[in-house]
Amino acid sequence: MNRVLLHLLVALLLPVSMYAQNGTIDSLRTHINPAIPEPETVVSILELSSLLIENGQVDEAREWLRLGYEAAERAEYREGTFNVLMSFGNFYLAQGQPDSASVMLLQAELVATTPYERNSLYNFRAETYNKKGRPVLALEQLERAISLSDSLGSREEVARLNIMMGNTFSSLGDHTEALRAYYNALEFAEQQSDSALMAIANNLVGWKFQDINNAGQSEYFLHRAEDVSRSIGDNTTLKAALINLGIVYTSKGDYTGAEEFFNESLQLANATDDTDAQIQNFYNLGLMENHRGNLGEARRLLMFALDESRNAGLVESEFYSATGLGNLELGQGNTVQAIRWFARANQVLDSDRFNTLRLLSYGNLHRAYREAGNFSESLRWLEQRNEINDSLNTTEKARLLAEYETLFNMKRTEQQAEVLRAREEQAQEQLRLQRLFIAFALSGGAILLITALFLVRSNNKRKEVNEELQHSNEQLNSMNNTVQEQNKELEQINDIKNKLFAIIAHDLRGPLSSLQSLLYLIRDHNLSKSEIDEISKTVERNLHENASMMDNLLAWAQAQMNGIKLNVRDFPLQQGVKSVTDQIQFQAEKKGVKLEMHVERSIEVNADYDMIKLVVRNLIANAIKFSEKGDTITVKAISDNETGMSEIRVVDEGVGIKEEDQEKLLSKQHYTKRGTDNEKGSGLGLMLCKEFIESHGGKLWFESKVGVGTTFIFTIPLVTKEDESRGEDDKEPVLENQR
Numbered sequence: 001m002n003r004v005l006l007h008l009l010v011a012l013l014l015p016v017s018m019y020a021q022n023g024t025i026d027s028l029r030t031h032i033n034p035a036i037p038e039p040e041t042v043v044s045i046l047e048l049s050s051l052l053i054e055n056g057q058v059d060e061a062r063e064w065l066r067l068g069y070e071a072a073e074r075a076e077y078r079e080g081t082f083n084v085l086m087s088f089g090n091f092y093l094a095q096g097q098p099d100s101a102s103v104m105l106l107q108a109e110l111v112a113t114t115p116y117e118r119n120s121l122y123n124f125r126a127e128t129y130n131k132k133g134r135p136v137l138a139l140e141q142l143e144r145a146i147s148l149s150d151s152l153g154s155r156e157e158v159a160r161l162n163i164m165m166g167n168t169f170s171s172l173g174d175h176t177e178a179l180r181a182y183y184n185a186l187e188f189a190e191q192q193s194d195s196a197l198m199a200i201a202n203n204l205v206g207w208k209f210q211d212i213n214n215a216g217q218s219e220y221f222l223h224r225a226e227d228v229s230r231s232i233g234d235n236t237t238l239k240a241a242l243i244n245l246g247i248v249y250t251s252k253g254d255y256t257g258a259e260e261f262f263n264e265s266l267q268l269a270n271a272t273d274d275t276d277a278q279i280q281n282f283y284n285l286g287l288m289e290n291h292r293g294n295l296g297e298a299r300r301l302l303m304f305a306l307d308e309s310r311n312a313g314l315v316e317s318e319f320y321s322a323t324g325l326g327n328l329e330l331g332q333g334n335t336v337q338a339i340r341w342f343a344r345a346n347q348v349l350d351s352d353r354f355n356t357l358r359l360l361s362y363g364n365l366h367r368a369y370r371e372a373g374n375f376s377e378s379l380r381w382l383e384q385r386n387e388i389n390d391s392l393n394t395t396e397k398a399r400l401l402a403e404y405e406t407l408f409n410m411k412r413t414e415q416q417a418e419v420l421r422a423r424e425e426q427a428q429e430q431l432r433l434q435r436l437f438i439a440f441a442l443s444g445g446a447i448l449l450i451t452a453l454f455l456v457r458s459n460n461k462r463k464e465v466n467e468e469l470q471h472s473n474e475q476l477n478s479m480n481n482t483v484q485e486q487n488k489e490l491e492q493i494n495d496i497k498n499k500l501f502a503i504i505a506h507d508l509r510g511p512l513s514s515l516q517s518l519l520y521l522i523r524d525h526n527l528s529k530s531e532i533d534e535i536s537k538t539v540e541r542n543l544h545e546n547a548s549m550m551d552n553l554l555a556w557a558q559a560q561m562n563g564i565k566l567n568v569r570d571f572p573l574q575q576g577v578k579s580v581t582d583q584i585q586f587q588a589e590k591k592g593v594k595l596e597m598h599v600e601r602s603i604e605v606n607a608d609y610d611m612i613k614l615v616v617r618n619l620i621a622n623a624i625k626f627s628e629k630g631d632t633i634t635v636k637a638i639s640d641n642e643t644g645m646s647e648i649r650v651v652d653e654g655v656g657i658k659e660e661d662q663e664k665l666l667s668k669q670h671y672t673k674r675g676t677d678n679e680k681g682s683g684l685g686l687m688l689c690k691e692f693i694e695s696h697g698g699k700l701w702f703e704s705k706v707g708v709g710t711t712f713i714f715t716i717p718l719v720t721k722e723d724e725s726r727g728e729d730d731k732e733p734v735l736e737n738q739r
Helices: 002-031 039-054 058-074 078-094 098-111 115-131 135-151 155-171 175-192 195-211 215-232 235-251 255-271 275-292 295-312 315-331 335-348 352-372 375-442 445-524 529-562 573-591 609-625 659-665 685-695
Strands: 568-572 594-598 604-608 632-640 645-651 700-705 709-717
Touching: 002 039, 039 058, 039 078, 058 078, 078 098, 078 115, 098 115, 115 135, 115 155, 135 155, 155 175, 155 195, 175 195, 195 215, 195 235, 215 235, 235 255, 235 275, 255 275, 275 295, 275 315, 295 315, 315 335, 315 352, 335 352, 352 375, 568 573, 573 594, 573 609, 573 632, 573 645, 604 609, 604 709, 609 632, 609 645, 609 685, 609 709, 659 700, 685 700, 685 709
Parallel strands: 594 632
Antiparallel strands: 568 604, 632 645, 645 709, 700 709
């Protein structure tokens, strides 16, 4: 009954509140005259735009902010200009446009003069960097803001900034630093007896202790957050603290206590129509009932959380709810149902921003298929989990490295600017002294001659200072150019290094992961001979791919580090092609693909024998990768005496290449795709082929149609008459490497 009365009261008061707000908006619209450039006009426009944004009228708010900026500029109201630009920035940030917000920030920075305005800029820049997903740069801005706020004696601002810093450290996974920042905020709140901040900080400290599995400390701080938020009527913090307490009590097996916390938090969420909190409570209640053994109730609660998440468009909540249902079924041995729920959870993750959740999803599918006895599928999902885990680690390290390099460059630029400012101040001081002595000279004619001599000397000094300043500027420009060139070289080296590490991490570890997974499955389960044979085929294929990948990787690394060095000689093209087809025939037969060669003995080329073999091997291996059982791959060659080039074609009857993927294939971007039998590649093969063929003065291209097949064509120089005129004794023999 009380809840019904509360809803009725909210329903009655809400229209009154909206009516009052609309009345204020209409009043401001009527009384503001943007044509009158006065500070009061700008202040009223800022108030109106804020109300319009709260009311969802963003287009009109943007137009009023534009008028406010024009009024502030005409009134020469610097503070108003700064505030309008900051409001514009916050407007764009709220609309999910951090780049536009950054533009406004740069303009606001040009008119900022006071320490308080600089502090606002640091705050704003940190928030923008966090929205862009660049936490390292956000932390640097927060450190500046904390230092400035501390010097201004604004301890409350320091505490608020520490909470922002703790949130940023949490996004980086640095729980220790996050805990330290939250605790700094808590200490200030207790010193100042700031109850609202105490409630928030205690909840955050308790949450972070929960993250590092310290249940005792977590419970202590969460209870403090609960008590303080109750005493001041802060239901928002109370809801969060109660959910966290419910999770802690569930982990220690006190299900009665956990249920009480979840139910109270749910009542508060219902009273405020907080959908997110409602779903969190239903989900956690479902997990609690599962731990308690009430499977029917657990299933009902998790299903309700799943439906509500889908209706509200909350992807992560939908994922966790489906995952919870999968774990429930797996715990009961219902592997088919568990796989269905885990697959449902995986389907929800439709973009790269959910890669961390996808890691958990692949692990769940691996676990479920293993329990079901489907070891080939279990192995496949385990490999994908390892692959995305390596990808996440490599990407995160590269992103953080780029942020640290950006931060270093920013600080170096600031130091150079400080040097320039110091020299400019020195020159200005010289000019000030000169003007002072001129004034003294005009006061008496008796010392005119002395003053004139001094002016000449001072002028010479000024010229020397200006020349020195100009020389320093030239040196700085020269240093900047050198640094930029070095940065470009470092970026190229970094690209090579990152690509090398990425390939090693993703592809060379694949077969080792497969072997590890196979041993894991053999150790934990009594596999039959047929099951071991099935998984061994996958491992054998991966090892074969690994050998080819290693050849490509070493050739690519050598070409990148030392440049492509050709060992050109004359040789029959048929000899090189036959050597490759003999070596790769086993791989083709294993997949049921037929290899044919139509290259005449009379075709002789002038090229690097080993490089041409590598190109042919890569193209044939690629054709096998995308062919089906029963397909034929043909290698042909013709001579064109007019151009002096031989044209070699590798023709397959495979699946073909989609039009949207054809542009990526021979570009510099790292592109790879799994074959018809789930074969993997590094994406280096075709890149190497293109570079090696072009180093010979030839070209490489392809023609493809989906469902029909693909033809790769490349050209290399034929033996010229000048080459033929050389004596046979001068030609070096072509030797095959022995393995």
